[in-house]
Amino acid sequence: MNAFSSPTSAPMQPPPIPFPSKRASDVAFSSLSGGLAVDIAVIGASVAGLFVAQGLSRLGYRCALIGPDPPLLRQKSGFDQRIFAISPSSWDWMTQQGLSAAIDAARVGVIDRMHLEAPPWASPPPIVLDAYRAAVDQLAVTVEQSELLAAGQQAVAMTNVLRLKESLLSLEPEGGGANDGLRSIRLENGQQLSAKLLIGCDGAHSALRQLAKLPIRQFDYQSTAVVANFEIDSHHRHTAYQWFSDRGILALLPLPGLAMSMVWSAPQSYAQSLTVLEPESLCKQVQGFIETLGSDAPHLRACINTPASFPLLEILTDRPTAHRLLLIADAAHVVHPMAGQGLNLGIGDIIELLEVLSGAGARHDPGSVYVLERYARRRAEAVLAISWLTRGLYQAFREPLPKIASGFANWAWSRVAGSSMLQSFMVQHAVRQGPR
Ligand SMILES: Cc1cc2nc3c(=O)[nH]c(=O)nc-3n(C[C@H](O)[C@H](O)[C@H](O)COP(=O)(O)OP(=O)(O)OC[C@H]3O[C@@H](n4cnc5c(N)ncnc54)[C@H](O)[C@@H]3O)c2cc1C
Numbered sequence: 217m218n219a220f221s222s223p224t225s226a227p228m229q230p231p232p233i234p235f236p237s238k239r240a241s242d243v244a245f246s247s248l249s250g251g252l253a254v255d256i257a258v259i260g261a262s263v264a265g266l267f268v269a270q271g272l273s274r275l276g277y278r279c280a281l282i283g284p285d286p287p288l289l290r291q292k293s294g295f296d297q298r299i300f301a302i303s304p305s306s307w308d309w310m311t312q313q314g315l316s317a318a319i320d321a322a323r324v325g326v327i328d329r330m331h332l333e334a335p336p337w338a339s340p341p342p343i344v345l346d347a348y349r350a351a352v353d354q355l356a357v358t359v360e361q362s363e364l365l366a367a368g369q370q371a372v373a374m375t376n377v378l379r380l381k382e383s384l385l386s387l388e389p390e391g392g393g394a395n396d397g398l399r400s401i402r403l404e405n406g407q408q409l410s411a412k413l414l415i416g417c418d419g420a421h422s423a424l425r426q427l428a429k430l431p432i433r434q435f436d437y438q439s440t441a442v443v444a445n446f447e448i449d450s451h452h453r454h455t456a457y458q459w460f461s462d463r464g465i466l467a468l469l470p471l472p473g474l475a476m477s478m479v480w481s482a483p484q485s486y487a488q489s490l491t492v493l494e495p496e497s498l499c500k501q502v503q504g505f506i507e508t509l510g511s512d513a514p515h516l517r518a519c520i521n522t523p524a525s526f527p528l529l530e531i532l533t534d535r536p537t538a539h540r541l542l543l544i545a546d547a548a549h550v551v552h553p554m555a556g557q558g559l560n561l562g563i564g565d566i567i568e569l570l571e572v573l574s575g576a577g578a579r580h581d582p583g584s585v586y587v588l589e590r591y592a593r594r595r596a597e598a599v600l601a602i603s604w605l606t607r608g609l610y611q612a613f614r615e616p617l618p619k620i621a622s623g624f625a626n627w628a629w630s631r632v633a634g635s636s637m638l639q640s641f642m643v644q645h646a647v648r649q650g651p652r
Pocket residue numbers: 259260261262263264265282283284285286299300301302382383384385417418419420422423424441443479526544545546547553556557558559560561562
């Protein structure tokens with residue numbers, strides 16, 4: 217049975233790992249200027265860093281993973297503050313890598329249906345995307361960040377990745393001379409490390425990106441995402457909801473059992489008024505707002521964790537590469553969470569990078585211009601597509617638009633809402649293409 221279609225089935229055994237030992241002397245070699253040297257150094261040990269490091273080690277690269285362990289945010293009861301919708305193609309890759317087998321299947325939610333509501337000032341009916349009608353197993357699964365981190369940490373511990381828990385402090389100028397062919401960094405404890413390739417997975421405010429002076433384009437949504445999990449009074453039937461409104465974009469994602477996870481991307485001042493509420497008042501406020509939108513979503517009974525908030529920016533690098541260095545995941549691109557694609561794009565980066573680095577040409581020199589160019593070309597389109605989709609939807613439904621523009625937005629929305637063929641096409645495209 218397909219592991220994606222049955223997250224409650226017994227966990228599969230991860231594939232055998234070829235490296236039983238992880239002594240530094242097995243992994244690193246000495247650079248000519250002293251200090252440790254590896255084939256590839258990955259900076260940032262959150263989900264993207266852990267996933268790519270274990271994949272590189274399985275390919276046979278001598279790899280170091282640098283940076284502190286992120287805090288595990290699972291709360292005593294209930295779920296993590298951070299819940300991710302993971303696309304089928306990301307999940308399939310995680311299954312091939314043995315990563316999804318390490319995730320507690322009972323904590324994985326399933327999205328079979330997605331209910332999208334246009335804002336009240338636009339007239340079109342809701343768009344309902346349905347896995348059954350589109351003949352796919354599921355639209356996505358929902359997974360807690362702590363589960364993803366634990367799976368990644370377990371996989372890394374089973375490979376011979378050299379784990380250094382200090383932060384990156386500085387980047388040495390481009391090599392030349394004795395160390396040509398390597399790029400060097402210094403960690404907070406003064407340790408020097410050289411690698412043929414540095415991979416930045418150090419998040420939206422990437423230190424490596426700043427040290428390498430890679431230019432970015434930034435768009436401030438002037439919004440904040442408020443996240444919280446709720447107990448509900450009737451089963452969600454694996455349906456996700458998203459409303460576009462004058463108070464931002466509110467999404468509810470199904471969790472296992474009688475629970476849903478909220479991401480409310482609200483204008484800053486309104487979001488601030490939500491973040492100061494006690495959990496009980498927040499629950500009432502969200503429920504009241506959903507009622508004003510008129511919806512068949514389950515009734516929210518109680519907020520079951522401490523809410524959190526995240527300011528929303530779009531950050532895109534002009535190019536994710538520089539001399540012997542590349543950025544992936546949020547270090548390279550941060551997008552609005554409305555489409556639940558940020559981490560999926562990051563996993564798409566990893567899939568593509570591992571494919572490029574598994575080629576014979578890359579084995580000799582994984583940091584060569586040829587490898588970096590190939591990788592950058594393969595990822596440019598996917599990142600732009602998500603950026604256009606999220607920016608476009610944000611602009612189209614942020615507030616009442618001028619007549620011509622709103623007429624066009626309504627027409628396009630209605631076409632999708634009224635056509636099961638278009639809906640199936642959208643679902644199949646999203647499910648098959650996933651993060652790529
Ligand atoms: C509200 C919200 C909801 C979202 N929902 C979804 C969703 O449903 N689906 C989805 O796919 N995506 C979603 N996303 C996007 C997702 O959160 C990110 O894309 C993902 O977390 C990025 O992971 P990352 O590993 O690249 O970066 P991060 O998780 O930010 O990790 C960066 C790591 O780098 C480390 N680091 C930083 N500086 C240094 C340094 N100098 N040296 C060493 N290490 C360093 C940090 O300690 C951290 O561990 C959402 C985002 C938001 C804000």
